[in-house]
Amino acid sequence: MIRTAALDALPVREAVPALVSALDGHGTAVLCAPPGTGKTTLVPLVLAGLVGGGPRRRVVVAEPRRIAARAAARRMAWLLGEQVGGAVGFTVRGERVAGPNTVVEVVTTGVLLQRLQRDQELTGVDVVILDECHERHLDADTVAAFLLDVRETLRPELRLVAASATTDSAGWARVLGRGSPGGAPVVEAAGVSYPVETVWAPPARPVRPPHGMRVDPAQLTHVASVVRRALTERTGDVLCFLPGVGEIARVAGQLAGVDAEVLQIHGRAPAAVQDAVLSVADHRRVILSTAVAESSLTVPGVRVVVDSGLAREPRMDHARGLGALATVRASRAAGRQRAGRAGREAPGAVYRCWAEAEDGRLAAFPSPEIRIADLAQFALQAACWGDPDATGLALPDAPPAGAMAAAREVLVAVGAVTPAGGVTARGQRMARLGLHPRLARALLDGSAALGGRRAAEVVALIGEEPPREYGDDLAGAWRRARAGGDAYAARWRTEVGRLERAAGATAEARPRTPLGSGAVPDDAAAGLVAALAFPERVAKARGEGIFLMAGGTAAELGDGSPLRSAPWLAVAVADRAPHSASARVRLAAVIDEDTARTAAAHLLSDGEEVHWEDGDLVARAAERLGAIELAVRPLRAPDPALVRAALLDGLRAEGLGLLRWSPDALALRARLGFLHRTLGGAWPDVADDRALLERADDWLEPELSRARRRTDLARIDAGQALNRLLPWATGEAARLDELAPERLEVPSGSRIRLDYSAEHGQPVLAVKLQELFGLAQTPRVAGVPVLVHLLSPAGRPAAVTADLASFWQGGYRAVRAELRGRYPKHPWPEDPATAEPTRHTNARLRR
Incomplete structure (x- = not known):
């Protein structure tokens, strides 16, 4: 009725x-x-x-x-x-x-x-x-x-x-x-008129913001205390929102002894628990829930909501092929949904575990998953639909181009689409399995190699990660699930049946590489399936508990893991915390090199490697599995083009100091730099290493082509090479000594070297003061007055001027008064304009 x-x-x-x-x-x-x-x-x-x-x-x-x-x-x-x-x-x-x-x-x-x-x-x-x-x-x-x-x-x-x-x-x-x-x-539609009071309940002391999957334990302790407070201040059941299963378990542990039944609801909760939560109860309850209770569900009896303000969103590191969930602040829209749970049946209250001032800074809506998630499964669906680029679909948000490109690479690697994006017959079969394309590949190829049941069992384990208490050994978790009577094991067996039927309905004629299904033990079978699903995550040991994955990312096992001494792993589940260079292995299986080569055959390469490494050129023939080095031998006659490119990389990395820079070469570089700043035109920019390296063909040949190692670079005379950059074609090169002379002759007859090294300043003439007697005006170079550093008889700075005429009229008197008592053997005439310039003392002059 x-x-x-x-x-x-x-x-x-x-x-x-x-x-x-x-x-x-x-x-x-x-x-x-x-x-x-x-x-x-x-x-x-x-x-x-x-x-x-x-x-x-x-x-x-x-x-x-x-x-x-x-x-x-x-x-x-x-x-x-x-x-x-x-x-x-x-x-x-x-x-x-x-x-x-x-x-x-x-x-x-x-x-x-x-x-x-x-x-x-x-x-x-x-x-x-x-x-x-x-x-x-x-x-x-x-x-x-x-x-x-x-x-x-x-x-x-x-x-x-x-x-x-x-x-x-x-x-x-x-x-x-x-x-x-x-x-x-x-x-x-108008809503229920029951009011919901908002109670702001921030922590008394600051807590660390969520980081990756980590939530500050102090935050969870605070949430538990707010639940206890709500139980004493309000009537009715309490619904508490937390970001994940782990946080639910920890808060449940801290609520031991409260005068209410504590229930946990999430996507993995047993059906009996879900039914109990959604049924009317004759006693008080505290329901700890993930976002599953935000919408669609009416939990009877709830009058109070405690909102941690946290949520989980998927994140995809496309460069490393690592997907993970990240803990984030829940949006304002999610907050309204959560608060609404308290007012469905009667007036209620929501305790928000953050300050009211923070609320306005929260995102208005959750991040669309299409912007932040792994798009491989979406890209396969779009390809099967006939729109590989998804450009013709009426999506609320377009998929990011980079994420779609990364997804296309995955689909091509597993044979689901052609390089042009068209779906293959294999891709059609994969799409019908209702799995991520990686897991679909593992199920299809694993079934052909191991049989449908065994492949389905391992894929079901990887597809819905087992509880942490199962450990990080995939084969061990497999045995535990087979024998287990817990809720996870029951769900796992149901999924295994579905996958076995699906694999049978979409079976391929034979595996790509016959692997011999007859006698593959469970440990090896688990590793094979994981490697088929994630070939970029086959990993070779680099030390105790430390591995390098084929994709190039380091991976670390937790202390006490039974896998720490394995020579090779197939990593089924891993995540990487923000700003961390290494991934954390959550679930993996031991494999051997042959399995790694078979599963990740598309990553195998064998070729010459010539590059700059640890301060010198390395030339070798290397066989690699992605980033993993399998075998190496030195190259006696590497490709000259590769050698030249590697040496240029070394120069870029360590600078042009790898060449031989004599004092004359440094002086020439400074002179050319002065002319480029002053006159421009045909005079080259030599001050910046990058500018010089861009013109390596113009000035470092043929020496660079003859070089084979770091020591060869050190033999290249940089000054002689720089001469090639002078504007010979225009004839201006012949005027180098005229426009930027290496030395200037001063009244004493000395030829003093000019210093052009000041990056943006004038050329510097550092000369003893007595050698300039009689020189009325400041010398000029390329129309620029030099900066004269007037030195004492001992060669120490006495004055600096770019206007000698003004110095003789004013500054000279102060210098004379200060220094003639210190250097009485040297001439200090009252009128320097008529005095004889000299490099010598008074005694030498009298002779």
């Missing part, structure tokens, strides 16, 4: 007529409805004609998470007074509860994506509702783009609704209404 009273109590019913009208007129609509209004439950039933008397239509509701899909189906079935599997059913990965009479089917976005690839017309479906589209999961964005493509090209009658509580309604209206003036209609 239909529960009419419960249906009538859902606030979204007031917006349903406008939604139906929008769909009748435009075929697409955006539904904005706050939490608790019934958008996930009443709207599908009305659009399907199961309530309200409308025409019967088949409706598919796409949810971002399995737990939400199951819960939504159960709630709708309850409202109809039925069991799940009748008029309302659900399908998630590895589980389907639906029948021939199912009219409303709730599926995960991943399941819907697979259906669209098998049947682009989505035959038999009249309406698709994309629920919680504000979360911006990649699968949801992709599904929306594919459905809009279907509407435009194949089925204009297919109706499409994007529904959320806190979405960017204007953005989704533009996407769904592509080509329509004003976009798709936006229908808004």
Whole structure:
């Protein structure tokens, strides 16, 4: 019997007529409805004609998470007074509860994506509702783009609704209404009127911000204390949001002894625990949850939310091929969703574990997954759809070009697409497996080598990382899962069955390289599958617990790992903390070199390597597996072009000081630098090493081509080489000594070397004062007055001037008064203009 009273109590019913009208007129609509209004439950039933008397239509509701899909189906079935599997059913990965009479089917976005690839017309479906589209999961964005493509090209009658509580309604209206003036209609529903009080509860002392996966233990201790506070200050159940399973476990440990049942809900939680959380209880509860409880789910009895303010987002290091989850500050939209959980049934409160002043600095919405995640699976889906570059898809955000290029490289390496981007038959098989392309490759090739069951077991372990207590040894974790009776082992066995069936349905004729499935032990089998999935992560030992992966990144094992002494590893799960040079190995298996060569055959190379290393040229023939050196022998006759390039690299790295710079060569460089600054034109720029290296062909040949090592560079006379840069073609080179003379003759007859080394200054003439008697004006070089450093008889600076005339008239008297008592044997005439210039003392002059 239909529960009419419960249906009538859902606030979204007031917006349903406008939604139906929008769909009748435009075929697409955006539904904005706050939490608790019934958008996930009443709207599908009305659009399907199961309530309200409308025409019967088949409706598919796409949810971002399995737990939400199951819960939504159960709630709708309850409202109809039925069991799940009748008029309302659900399908998630590895589980389907639906029948021939199912009219409303709730599926995960991943399941819907697979259906669209098998049947682009989505035959038999009249309406698709994309629920919680504000979360911006990649699968949801992709599904929306594919459905809009279907509407435009194949089925204009297919109706499409994007529904959320806190979405960017204007953005989704533009996407769904592509080509329509004003976009798709936006229908808004009034929310539940129960107020939610905000209590700001920041830590008393500063805590370290999240870093990678790490959350400051002091922050978790504070969250636990806020939960205890909320239990004493408020009534009803407490729902606490934390970023991940590990944080949930730690906070649960700190809540031991509270007067309430402590439950943990997340994507890996057993079905029994999920059912207990979503059921009415006769006792007080504290529910510790990840983001799975942000939306779609109504947790009965909750009157208080404690929000840690943290969330997990995927991050992809494309250069290293390492993906990981990162802990970030939750967006304001997520904060509103979380707070709304407290006001679904009655007035409530949200305790926010940060300061009110910080709230305005938070991001408005979560980062779209397409901007930050690994795009290999998306790129394969797009290629299978017929749009490899995804340029024709109506996506809310375009995929970053760099991430798509990295994804294309992965797909080419596993044989899923051609270098031009077209999907291969193998790629089509991979896409049907519902796995990341790397894992799909491991399942297909591993099944051919080991048998479908064993390959599926290892792929299932890698695809859903086992609990940390299983350890970091993949083979050991495999044995534990086989024998285990815990919740993870149960989920693992279900996934193994799905993968074994899928592998059998998409089996290839034979493996690329026969590996002999008959007698491969479990440890070797685990390593083979992991290496097939992540060939760039096969790793060779560099020391105890330290490895170099083929992709070029160092990897480290934790203390106490049983894998620390292995010569080779296949790393299945690894992450790299921000600013860390090494990856942390989370799950790996021991392999041998032959397995590494087989799995990563596309990374094998054998060729000449000539490069600058540790201060000298290294020339060798090397066989490599990516960045891993397998075998090396010295090269007696390396390619001269490679040698020359390597020597230039050395000069760039260590500077032109590797050449022989005599005092004359340094002086010539300074003179040429002065002329370039002063006259420009044909006079070359020689002051900057980079400028000189760019013109290496003009001045370092043929000496550079004859060099073979560092010592050969040291024999090159830099001054002689620099002469090649003089402007010989214009004839200006002949004027070098005229324009920038090496020496100047002074009145005493001495020829004094000029110093041109001041980078932006004048040439310097450092000369004893007595040698300039009678010189009225400052000498000039290339029209520039020299800077005269007047020296005492002992050669020490006495004065500096660029205007000798002014010095003789004023400054000389002060210098004479100070120095003639110190140097009485030297002439200090009152009138230097008429005195005889000299290098000698008075006694020499009298002679």
